[in-house]
Amino acid sequence: DLPTRVRIHEVGARDGLQNEKATVPTEVKAEFIHRLADAGLTTIEATSFVHPKWVPQLADAEQLFPLVSDLPVALPVLVPNERGLDRSLALGARRVAVFASATESFAKANLNRTVDEALAMFEPVMARAKAESVHVRGYLSMCFGDPWEGAVPIPQVVKVCRALLDMGCDELSLGDTIGVATPGHVVALLAALDEAGVPPTALGVHFHDTYGQALANTLAALQQGVTTVDASAGGLGGCPYAKSATGNLATEDLVWMLRGLGIDTGIDLGRLVATSTWMAAHLGRPSPSRTVRALSHE
Ligand code: HMG
Ligand code: MG
Numbered sequence: 555d556l557p558t559r560v561r562i563h564e565v566g567a568r569d570g571l572q573n574e575k576a577t578v579p580t581e582v583k584a585e586f587i588h589r590l591a592d593a594g595l596t597t598i599e600a601t602s603f604v605h606p607k608w609v610p611q612l613a614d615a616e617q618l619f620p621l622v623s624d625l626p627v628a629l630p631v632l633v634p635n636e637r638g639l640d641r642s643l644a645l646g647a648r649r650v651a652v653f654a655s656a657t658e659s660f661a662k663a664n665l666n667r668t669v670d671e672a673l674a675m676f677e678p679v680m681a682r683a684k685a686e687s688v689h690v691r692g693y694l695s696m697c698f699g700d701p702w703e704g705a706v707p708i709p710q711v712v713k714v715c716r717a718l719l720d721m722g723c724d725e726l727s728l729g730d731t732i733g734v735a736t737p738g739h740v741v742a743l744l745a746a747l748d749e750a751g752v753p754p755t756a757l758g759v760h761f762h763d764t765y766g767q768a769l770a771n772t773l774a775a776l777q778q779g780v781t782t783v784d785a786s787a788g789g790l791g792g793c794p795y796a797k798s799a800t801g802n803l804a805t806e807d808l809v810w811m812l813r814g815l816g817i818d819t820g821i822d823l824g825r826l827v828a829t830s831t832w833m834a835a836h837l838g839r840p841s842p843s844r845t846v847r848a849l850s851h852e
Contacts, residue, residue, distance in 0.1 A: 557781045560817050561597065562805060563727070563758055564590055566833075568599040568632060569802055570790025572611050574837060580614045582836055584621035586829065590787060591625045593825035595805070598625075599651070602632035603641040619645045630691060634665060639679045643686065650683055651727075652676040653693035654718055656711045659702035660695055660731070673717055680722045692723030693760070697743065699734035708746045715752050726757050727784055730771065733764025733800060737774035744778040758782035761803045763789060763842075768803035769811060783808060788830030788841035804843030806830065823849070 567587050571578050578586075583601075590598050600622055606613035615631070622629060623646055630649035633639045642650055654672055655661040661669045676692075683690045696703075697711045711728075718726055728743070744754055759775045759782070761768035772783055789804030809821050827849045834841045841847065 555779075556776050556815060556817065557779070558817065559781060560776065560812055560819060561758075561782045562595060562808065562819055562821070563630075563782055563784045564595045564598045564787060564805060565760075565784050565802055566590070566786035566788065566790045566805070568601055568612070569784075570786040570788075572602065572609050573791055574611055576837070577611050577613075578836065580617045580621070582833075583614070583618050586787075586833055587622045587629075588625065589825070589829040589832070591627045592822075593829055594819070594821040595627065595787075595826075596820075597628040597630065598622075600629045600631050603638035604632060604634050616641065616645065619647065623647075628689075630689070632693075633679060635675050636678050636682070639682060643688070647688070649689040649691070650679070651691035651693055652679055652718075652723070653695060654714055655695045656706050656714050657696045657700040657703050659700055663702075664695065669714060673714075673721070676718075677721060684722055689724050690722065691758075692718035692721075692726045693729055694718065694726060695729040695731045697728045697735075698730045698739055699732060701732055708743055711743060712746050712750045712752070715747060716750060719752060719756065725782065726752070727760045727782075728757060729760040730762055730768075733762035733768065735761065735771050736765075736767055737770050740771045740774045741778060744775065744780070754779035755781065758784055760784040762791065762800055763803055764800045769807055772803060772808065773811070787826060788833055788846055789843040790830075790833070790837075790841075801842055804830075804841070804845065806843050806845035806849070810845045 601615040602612045633650045665672045785805040785808045786802035787805045789801040791801040830846045
């Protein structure tokens with residue numbers, strides 16, 4: 555059975571742009587987010603309040619956020635620690651996301667912490683966010699495979715998911731950071747999570763398309779009852795601390811599939827394609843999304 559409604563969590567402005575070699579000007583990012591909202595996206599991850607040396611592409615978070623914060627959409631931002639939370643709350647952010655790792659190697663590479671140290675770093679973030687009624691998403695990276703450790707055992711993933719939920723995350727997003735998942739693995743992980751008391755309704759899925767499996771993995775997750783899907787306009791994306799990662803599932807490819815399945819998203823595909831084509835021109839290379847290519851040649 556498929557859901558009748560799917561919530562798309564757009565990550566192009568954050569996951570997409572954090573991985574660009576060139577830093578995109580703040581005004582271009584702001585226009586990108588405005589155009590995404592105009593195309594009908596209702597949850598648009600805006601930026602990250604991380605250390606500017608770790609992700610220089612998003613070092614303009616203080617300048618960018620006020621340029622988009624009046625939009626009538628949800629604008630989650632990434633915060634790794636209390637310093638990040640302070641910065642985001644000072645600008646009026648109402649939704650934040652912490653980001654954990656299922657593997658020690660990536661926790662170290664991405665957060666300079668062990669898995670447990672990272673969870674401990676999130677505890678005070680969570681407590682303060684709760685006190686201020688700020689919504690907290692918990693990302694979990696490397697849920698399927700890790701560039702240093704190989705295949706990631708399902709119980710290891712379940713354990714960190716449980717820890718994030720027990721800490722108070724309002725939702726989780728299962729990250730296939732390097733895009734190695736396949737549909738059978740997705741079904742097995744969702745089943746194990748369900749058995750551990752983490753139902754598909756508490757989960758979003760976050761697939762990168764390195765091996766061309768993102769759309770197939772998404773369909774598998776929808777069939778298991780997941781209704782939140784992360785995607786990036788035009789398929790922008792990657793992760794600067796995981797070498798083999800490429801772009802996320804393209805939002806256009808997702809919308810095309812959902813439309814064919816009769817699942818309404820309220821998104822104007824024409825506007826979205828025009829936005830991704832415009833951004834691709836800024837970045838100086840074509841979008842990897844098949845749907846963007848097909849529709850922009852019409
Ligand atoms: P650290 O070097 O251990 O930092 O980095 P620290 O805690 O030791 O602090 C050192 C200095 O940094 C201090 O300044 C802090 O104030 C400052 P000093 O006292 O020395 O002058 N500092 C900050 N400044 C601004 N904003 C902050 C901040 N925090 C500390 N928030 C840290 C630890 C977590 C900061 C660092 O590792 C970091 O910023 N990492 C972020 C990495 C990142 O953003 N990765 C990409 C996002 S995750 C992703 O893409 C995966 C995802 O898409 C899902 C998937 O695909 O799997 C979500
Ligand atoms: Mg990602």
